[in-house]
Amino acid sequence: MQLLTAFLTVQEKIDTLQQTAHEDDNWIMHHISDKPVLTIPPVHIGGFTLDLSISMKILMLMIAAVLMIILFTYAAASNLKRKHPKGFGNFLEMMMVFVRDDVVKPSMGHGADKYLPFFFTLFFFILFVNIISLVPGMSTGTSSISVTAGLALITFFMTQVHGIKHNGFIGYFKGLIPPGVPVFVLPIMIIIEFLGLLTKPFALAIRLFANMTAGHIVIYALIGLIFMLGYAVIPVSIAFSLFIYVLEILVAVLQAYIFTMLSALFIGMAIHQDH
Amino acid sequence: MSLAYIFLKFHSILLFISSAPNEKKDTLLSVEPGLLIWTIIVFVILLLILKKYAWGPLLKSLNDREQGIKDSVEKAEYLKQEAEKILTQNKALLAKADEDARKVIAEGKELAEKLRNDLISKTNDDTARMINQAKSEIEREKVAAMNSLKDEIANLAVQAAGKIIDENLDAAKQKKIIDNFIGKIPQN
Numbered sequence: 001m002q003l004l005t006a007f008l009t010v011q012e013k014i015d016t017l018q019q020t021a022h023e024d025d026n027w028i029m030h031h032i033s034d035k036p037v038l039t040i041p042p043v044h045i046g047g048f049t050l051d052l053s054i055s056m057k058i059l060m061l062m063i064a065a066v067l068m069i070i071l072f073t074y075a076a077a078s079n080l081k082r083k084h085p086k087g088f089g090n091f092l093e094m095m096m097v098f099v100r101d102d103v104v105k106p107s108m109g110h111g112a113d114k115y116l117p118f119f120f121t122l123f124f125f126i127l128f129v130n131i132i133s134l135v136p137g138m139s140t141g142t143s144s145i146s147v148t149a150g151l152a153l154i155t156f157f158m159t160q161v162h163g164i165k166h167n168g169f170i171g172y173f174k175g176l177i178p179p180g181v182p183v184f185v186l187p188i189m190i191i192i193e194f195l196g197l198l199t200k201p202f203a204l205a206i207r208l209f210a211n212m213t214a215g216h217i218v219i220y221a222l223i224g225l226i227f228m229l230g231y232a233v234i235p236v237s238i239a240f241s242l243f244i245y246v247l248e249i250l251v252a253v254l255q256a257y258i259f260t261m262l263s264a265l266f267i268g269m270a271i272h273q274d275h
Numbered sequence: 276m277s278l279a280y281i282f283l284k285f286h287s288i289l290l291f292i293s294s295a296p297n298e299k300k301d302t303l304l305s306v307e308p309g310l311l312i313w314t315i316i317v318f319v320i321l322l323l324i325l326k327k328y329a330w331g332p333l334l335k336s337l338n339d340r341e342q343g344i345k346d347s348v349e350k351a352e353y354l355k356q357e358a359e360k361i362l363t364q365n366k367a368l369l370a371k372a373d374e375d376a377r378k379v380i381a382e383g384k385e386l387a388e389k390l391r392n393d394l395i396s397k398t399n400d401d402t403a404r405m406i407n408q409a410k411s412e413i414e415r416e417k418v419a420a421m422n423s424l425k426d427e428i429a430n431l432a433v434q435a436a437g438k439i440i441d442e443n444l445d446a447a448k449q450k451k452i453i454d455n456f457i458g459k460i461p462q463n
Contacts, residue, residue: 034310051309058313065321072329079336093337117330121322146307150314 028220032213034144060141064128072124099123103261108268115267118158123260126151130212130252134245142255143213145205152201152208155263159200163270175273200266204259211255215248429453 038054054062075089085093104112104119126142133140141147163172176193177186222241225233432453433446 034307048308050312051307052313053309054313055310057310058317061314061317065317068321069324069329072325072333076329076332076336080332083340085336093333096333096337116334117326118322120330121318121325125318125321144307144310145304146310147314149306150311151318153311154315154318 028217028224032140032143032216032220034139056139057141057144057147060132060139061129061147063138064125064132064141067132068124068128095124096120099260103257104264107261107264109272111271112264112268115158115162115264119260119264122151122155122263123256126208126259127253127256130256131249133212133216134248134252140212140216142208143216145209148205148209148212149201151259152205155204155266156197156201158263159266159270160197162267163273166271167273172270172273200262204262208255208259211251215244215251218244219248425457429457432457 034055034057036053036055037059040051040053043050043052071088072092075085075092078087079085079089079093099120100112100116103123104116108115129141129147132138133142160172166172167175176197177189181189219241222237222244226237429450433450436449436453437446
């Protein structure tokens with residue numbers, strides 16, 4: 001009997017906790033999700049409504065883009081002026097050499113020089129958006145599936161266009177299926193390869209989005225612990241969120257690297273289908 | 276209690292993330308076309324601007340410098356090989372010159388030795404000849420002197436004997452006696 005009442009009280013407590021949790025979880029979502037900054041009336045194309053309002057995340061992308069244009073044109077001018085680059089120009093050049101020699105060329109093989117500007121832009125854009133998201137008060141551009149899907153779509157588009165350009169329309173789609181496949185497996189292979197085409201950018205988008213969102217949610221949750229469990233957990237919360245924060249810096253660079261490397265790999269595979 | 280709370284918290288977050296997209300616009304996994312299009316627009320504009328004003332010049336300066344370094348290294352390598360070649364040539368020349376000098380010195384020494392030996396033997400010969408000549412001359416002179424002395428002594432003896440002894444003894448007979456006497460006298 002006593003056990004039963006104890007069980008019931010525990011059950012009751014869990015119920016109330018669940019309710020408060022449902023009320024509480026909105027503040028994290030509130031911080032993670034997008035907020036409109038400049039509302040533009042939606043455009044109607046056919047039966048489809050397109051909302052082109054500028055939100056926080058788009059603003060972040062634009063800030064990153066403007067920052068990149070200012071910094072990189074300055075670096076370019078400064079590097080052209082002197083024989084030996086120094087300061088930011090030197091640092092940027094080091095990063096460029098890293099992207100070129102350690103990210104793009106090993107994944108793509110020969111003929112990578114033509115695509116270098118694209119990969120530089122991709123890498124530094126993701127890197128800048130990720131880094132800006134770590135500045136307090138800023139929003140995370142890449143923690144929206146729409147943004148990462150946009151970037152993945154660009155890679156997908158580049159892959160298909162350059163694959164077709166290089167191998168011809170029929171040659172490209174024929175090259176997708178590995179040579180020497182028996183005829184009776186062909187229908188399955190065609191479906192698998194077609195799905196493979198679509199899963200590649202999908203994986204890219206999900207990976208970047210999940211990595212950038214997870215870190216922020218964990219930090220918010222750790223901060224939230226202070227208000228849920230009382231001020232005693234402040235040292236623990238701060239220590240852990242600092243740790244996650246530093247980890248986020250690593251993740252920011254790592255995700256830019258992975259996104260660029262996989263893009264280079266996919267484009268390289270589409271161009272050089274023979275191996 | 277706190278553990279259950281934390282668990283529920285994360286559970287509710289997970290529920291929220293995985294909630295169906297038709298619930299509301301605000302879910303994490305719903306794609307908003309506007310945001311997607313803006314991303315593409317921003318990226319493409321950024322790519323075009325950076326390609327023209329940043330990556331072009333940056334890559335150009337980078338490639339130029341890399342090419343310059345490569346050229347310099349190659350040139351240095353070439354110059355090093357060239358210098359090594361010249362060094363070996365110089366060494367060979369030096370060795371040859373050394374050899375030549377040694378040969379010249381050896382030849383000179385040999386020649387000098389030969390000349391010295393020739394000179395010595397010639398001098399020795401000359402001396403010997405001269406000594407011999409002198410000896411034979413002396414011998415001849417001695418014989419001549421002895422002969423003339425013999426004559427002189429004979430004449431003197433004849434004159435002395437003629438003066439001392441009477442004139443009845445003729446000169447020829449006396450001379451014969453004296454010659455006999457002189458013949459008995461030892462040569463020296």
